[in-house]
Amino acid sequence: MKHFVDTLHISGIREFSEMYINKEDCIFLTIGEPDFNTPTEIKDALKLALDENHTHYPPICGNHELRQRIAKLESMSFFESYTENNVIITNGATEALILAMGVLLGHGDNVMIPTPCFPLYQTQALLTGAEVSNYDTSTHGFQLRYHEFSKHIKENTKVIVLASPNNPTGIVYDEESMITLHRLMEEHPDLYVIIDEVYRSMIYEGEYPSIRDYESTIDRVILVQSFSKTFAMTGWRVGYAVAQESLIKQMNAFHQNLVTGVATFIQEAAITALDVDTQFMLDEYDHRRKYLLKRLALMDVDYIRPEGAFYIFIDIRKYGMDSYTFCKQLADELGVVIIPGIFFGTEGFARISYGANMDSLENGLDRLDQFIREFCL
Amino acid sequence: MKHFVDTLHISGIREFSEMYINKEDCIFLTIGEPDFNTPTEIKDALKLALDENHTHYPPICGNHELRQRIAKLESMSFFESYTENNVIITNGATEALILAMGVLLGHGDNVMIPTPCFPLYQTQALLTGAEVSNYDTSTHGFQLRYHEFSKHIKENTKVIVLASPNNPTGIVYDEESMITLHRLMEEHPDLYVIIDEVYRSMIYEGEYPSIRDYESTIDRVILVQSFSKTFAMTGWRVGYAVAQESLIKQMNAFHQNLVTGVATFIQEAAITALDVDTQFMLDEYDHRRKYLLKRLALMDVDYIRPEGAFYIFIDIRKYGMDSYTFCKQLADELGVVIIPGIFFGTEGFARISYGANMDSLENGLDRLDQFIREFCL
Structure with missing residues (x-):
């Protein structure tokens, strides 16, 4: 088994996020978990x-x-x-x-x-x-x-x-x-x-x-x-x-x-x-999802329309950067952390999580808008 | 990995214990855990x-x-x-x-x-x-x-x-x-x-x-x-x-x-x-251990003197039975379940756990005594 274990490394997703953990005023739209606490x-x-x-x-x-x-x-x-x-x-x-x-x-x-x-x-x-x-x-x-x-x-x-x-x-x-x-x-x-x-x-x-x-x-x-x-x-x-x-x-x-x-x-x-009603969480996610879809459309950012989960995969191919460069620059310049598509095996895209709360989403999208206008066009 | 997984089976210890789970009036001296609850x-x-x-x-x-x-x-x-x-x-x-x-x-x-x-x-x-x-x-x-x-x-x-x-x-x-x-x-x-x-x-x-x-x-x-x-x-x-x-x-x-x-x-x-004092548990185990050692000596049962844990390995070689037969007969005839040494890789012995409470130990030892007198001598 050691031959296989030798090839393992800590997830690129975690590693990428952790690069910015001590950066001031950073917004993490990376989170793979609900921001809700467990129901009482x-x-x-x-x-x-x-x-x-x-x-x-x-x-x-x-x-x-x-x-x-x-x-x-x-x-x-x-x-x-x-x-x-x-x-x-x-x-x-x-x-x-x-x-x-x-x-x-x-x-x-x-x-x-x-x-x-x-x-x-x-x-x-x-x-x-x-x-x-x-x-x-x-x-x-x-x-x-x-x-x-x-x-x-x-x-x-x-x-x-x-x-x-x-x-x-x-x-x-x-x-x-x-x-x-x-x-x-x-x-x-x-x-x-x-x-x-x-x-x-x-x-x-x-x-x-x-x-x-x-x-x-x-x-x-x-x-x-x-x-x-x-x-x-x-x-x-x-x-x-x-x-x-x-x-x-x-x-x-x-x-x-x-x-x-x-x-x-x-x-x-x-x-x-198994008996707990979690509809309130779903309603909130859907609210965030609709907000994101609207904002991205207004910003002229292409995306894959998500039907489930709490992620949206934006299409960055028209900006002429690979996904790692795009995400790294976005984080370095404007302090918004999203995950390069290449970590999921697909180049030309990046993942935004709406597990984060609305404030972070609004602020994060404002900055993404600014980034695209200043660095991508 | 499937080739290795194929060779796995559920632990012989668990399997042996579970054979007697529905037998009436059985005493299990098999337990691999403290009978204490977690401290408050x-x-x-x-x-x-x-x-x-x-x-x-x-x-x-x-x-x-x-x-x-x-x-x-x-x-x-x-x-x-x-x-x-x-x-x-x-x-x-x-x-x-x-x-x-x-x-x-x-x-x-x-x-x-x-x-x-x-x-x-x-x-x-x-x-x-x-x-x-x-x-x-x-x-x-x-x-x-x-x-x-x-x-x-x-x-x-x-x-x-x-x-x-x-x-x-x-x-x-x-x-x-x-x-x-x-x-x-x-x-x-x-x-x-x-x-x-x-x-x-x-x-x-x-x-x-x-x-x-x-x-x-x-x-x-x-x-x-x-x-x-x-x-x-x-x-x-x-x-x-x-x-x-x-x-x-x-x-x-x-x-x-x-x-x-x-x-x-x-x-x-x-x-x-890490800050909890567990001395009261150790004192109780040691009390049980000393009780067992005394009883076994009186019953003329050979054993390996345990210095730690909550097990005692009794030496059954002089009874002319393999450990599985000994333990199965003991459980079948007198309803005391202990674990055959062969499950630990060593024939001629059996494991008694004193994770069980004093009542079970006293009663279990009485029956073991009876078993040896009736079936082993």
Whole structure:
């Protein structure tokens, strides 16, 4: 494993942000988490679990009630009838992803990760010993189109990893993308899909087509989910994976060797979280999103229209700078930090997060406007 | 990685215990955790962190203050002056161990694990792609003796993993064992030692010689520690590793790919834990230990005298049964569950835990006495 660990480095996103951490009067539109605090009901549930001394070892695979609740929740929209045996509770989506890749991938395998994507997928895939291929979706509206995408699937491609809604674009993969995925899975009977739905609850417009709508391939889909974004619980480190029972068993054995389990009282509070209404957060994000779209249009900045998550991917190609140079100059000159598209595998774009509050957004957009007028035109 | 994950299975210890979970009137002397609840001060610190809305992402490598406190604590007894850059906060000792093995071991490497040992070491080592060798310490009083042990160190042995105090024996490795380790490290300049000290705070008699006493090899020692046993925090899943800075950096990159980090408010409560006096727990364990030693002597049951942890390894060789048969019969016939030595890699012994309360111990020992008289003589 050391040969793979040797190749790892701390995320470029974090590194880029941290360059400006001590710079005065900087606005960070980089944040990958809600600015909301965790709702009080969830914190109270944790306190109650502590008062009841639920401080002893958790069941390795997770709290039974929590797994049952998740099985029911994840069965609702689909024909699939999951039970708790289809669910494992993990240390955030991060651990769910490495568990899924760890049981599916090894030396000699290929994993297809459409870009732009959250960079963690790439490093995790490399840790398993697999080789990584990418497919640049920017040439097809950030969607998957069979005619092009199928050319990139190799004989040894075992897994496709993707997030919908996507980070960094905020795009929801459309029905044609799902038909493409399904068709590829039918053509390649050993091909699995790991679908990261951590932004699933944050969809502001349009439908949510899912690879889980196709019964014939559902056994080869691993769903990865987290409490982080939906319930403003990033610091709690709790998420889960849903998959066929035999995969969950293998993931559980792996999980036991990585972490033993997720803190007992956190899992109990997560049960309460499932009942919390988070509509007020979504309304606020949508408000910010609409503000951003309006401002960017007025500033004549091109962008990819986001349907979900809390990111907007602006198109900077017309300014004749690569994304790192653009973002570095913007931060150096006007103190606004946004993330270069290249860190997500796609040049010519940059990611603005609206996890930040309205004041930061207004001020940040004012400065971006000034930057473009002074340095880009 | 899937090739290694395929070989994993759920711990034999858990599986054996779970066979009897629905059996009526069963006494479990199997437990690997304190029966104490987490002290109130630590729970209160967590509640305060929640009230202050410390619910957002943690620093990946861990809370700065916690790392500083640990650096100071771990520097005290040794000449080494650790800083926070020598410390990473992990999801229990389990994650600290896989991080350490992950950065040190790969395909083609050998890892030496003296037995009996906690079985997790073996499966974690296999996950890295390394091959595992064992050395049976039972022939030398469960200690390391250069003349024999050195024969088992190969050219490609990169790491020795051991716990002191040991689980399952409760033995503390003596000075001659440490001299042996140090001599081997001097002879093999690429050889590292991972020392698991999760039972370090629970030593009831004798000294604690440490491989960290030797300055010339300290850079190749990785210390693994947990809050679980010392502070009765098994359900909190928080521990740490201490090592040279370059190793911590690599472990941190790996850590980011496994879990992102440890829950923010748990790390804050862990700072408070470091100030909590746990002497009352140690006194109670020592009381139980002395009770067990006296009872076993009266029953003429042989045992390895434990100096630490909360286990006693009884010697069942004179009863003419292998350890699995002995423990299964004891559980089937008299409803006392203890763990077969074979699960720790050593035949002819069985582990009794005194993590259980006095009532269970008294009742369990009565039944063990009856079992030996009725089935073993």
